Amino acid sequence: MARIEAGETNNAVAAALRVSERSVERWRRQRREGGAAGVVSKGSPGRPMLSEGQIARLERVGACSARA
Template identity: 65%
Template structure:
């Protein structure tokens, strides 16, 4: 969020984090619409397998 607030360009953020510019655009839109909650990690989409046998 500091990068967004600091006015860094999407391409610079993407390069620093080694993700696509498109992903940074999605994060920025979520940040604008929902604030910090919009960019917090939601964890692994695969779910836990610890209980599986």
């Protein structure tokens, strides 16, 4: 956001961050409409790769020891 706030063009910001100009345009709009909270990542829209059971199993194993 510092580059955008410094007045850099969409093209310059996109090139520096290696993203599309469209992404920079979207960030500017989100910032304008929602302030700083508007550009916070909302995470992946996809479904989780692991099931609830698999996540629980990993948490149990991780709670044991490094050898587990």
